Amino acid sequence: VTTFATVLTAYFASVALLGWLGYRRTRTAADFIVAGRTLGALVGGATLVATQISAGTFVGTVGLHYAAGVCFAWVWPGAWLGWIVAAVFVAPKLRESGALTVPDYFGRRYGAAARTLAAGLIVLAYTIFLVAQYKASGIIVQAVLGWPEWTGMVLVLASTAVYSLLGGLHGGARIDLLQSLVMVAGVIIAVPVLLGHVGGLDGLARGLAAVDPRLIGWFYGWRELLAFGASFGLSLAATPLEITRFIAMRDAATTRYAVGVALVFQAVIGAAIMLIGLSMRALFPNLASGDLASSVMAAYVLTPAAGALLIAAAFSAIMSTVNALLLVASASVVHDVWAPVSRLLTTDRRQLLANRGTILVLAVVPIWFALHEVPLVQFIVLFQAKLVASFFFAPVVIGLNWRRSTNAGALAAMSCGLVVCLAWSLPRQAPFGLDAIFPGVAASIAAFVMVSLRTPARAAGVAMIGGGGQ
């Protein structure tokens, strides 16, 4: 416990220091929300990967590799394609629009009603996502230190809320770089130890085959893998969480290189996470839940220092995602819903204050949900990814590239996507064996196209995006 506490305290102190440095650089709402649009390729790539890699990866993906074996790794290419779509079709045009947030873009492009709806949906989806992050931190702290789950949740809440509400994205992006490096170091140190224990790749394959031969083959069929990959890919292409990071980068070329940096980070972490999940199944075949695999490894397999580093890596993944979620959700509330209708928030200083207060409120609420029994962490992450893809993919990705889209089309797309995705998720067995992501996105696209074509087009000469032309 002493080694763990020492390493984690040093880690949290470094995070607090970077958060304070970010606080000193934050002067305006644009500094707070998009770091003054100054991020370079390395910090930008690190912030993309740190935002995407979350509790779902360190707890949930390890757990799914533990439960389902090798084949879950084929979900990663779906996420990579999502990023490339975002880098090519979304980020450059959103940057041109001058919007600070995704609802801000919706307001300029589709009107005030779409802006408010988008902001509300962001808060809903990201509250669900935050529940997964808090739950994972509770699981880790309980498994490694033997403390109650709520202590882990409070630890993440306190540390992340502090640096989020102080430093905004200026602090958050630099902390993301630190966290990405900690994540890579944590998993890279763990893999040789695990492979040494199981007897190398040959020993690992033999051990897994003895537990369940499907673990080294295709545990999931192509339908399930496609659904997982599509959930991540379609949501990453349009998720406000990542788009805010794109907007914060210096220019289009920086954005493209940042995506490349993120791909490298993610491939290294993804490969290591796969080997960790597989090795843990060979070493501990009968854990109560796959979600426990990474914490059990840290506590009972690695040396105390390596275990503590891995836990710091897992906390990095959780905290960077919580930071991004809080910044995006609070900006949606303050910048996109509150400020346009309030006389109170007329100055940058007041908006900053409102952002910080909102972060505190949004950070606390999901704790209540996380204290209840919830499904596997990765399934919560997947559920919010499906929701985000179902209501944002069409109006963001298609809307940015299709001049004929209209305000009514965007509202219809978001509403239909949300309703169909939720309704499809309700039955225990998915209708027709089809995952909710497909009907959700399909309904959203269909509604977007059909309603746009049946409603009056914009006046000729109005800029397709941004610039205050709407």
Added chain:
Amino acid sequence: LLAVTLACLLAVGTALGAEGAIVRIGVTFLPDGRCAVTGEGEHFRASMTYLPSPAGAAAGLRCAVPDSPKGREVELTVTLPPGAVPAGGEFPRLRWSEHDGRWRGVASLPAAPAFVSVPQGRAAGPARWLDGFAPPTPGSAFGPNFYGWFVFAAVFIGLYFVWARAMAARDGRRVRR
């Protein structure tokens, strides 16, 4: 706020292990190379003796652990033969103490491990971690979905950087014009 939270957590951080039926497993490495395993708990009892495998002997002391019920906590006790000393790198991690000239390691685990391993000699050194990366033999059970993933990832990322570079060059030409 951060400092106060950390201090409070450290103060209240008492181990609160989940209550439930615990399985007790004992692994005793015998002087002739065999290992005796006993296990007992609610609805669970096991007693067996394993012969050493020639391949396993090179890596040190290694003994299989019988399957115990899923998710049941395990109190594991490992006893080394007289003269054997724990040299680090054991699996799972154990707390060691010496009793009557024999080393005994204990651990409280959330589930039973597949085996117990206590490296001896060279196997306890750092070279062991390098051995973990030994290339797989042609008869390895991993299929193309495992190795194919690594190849796919490398090609995918390589092609992406080629494209990003070409786009940067195109942007540069546009700016010059």
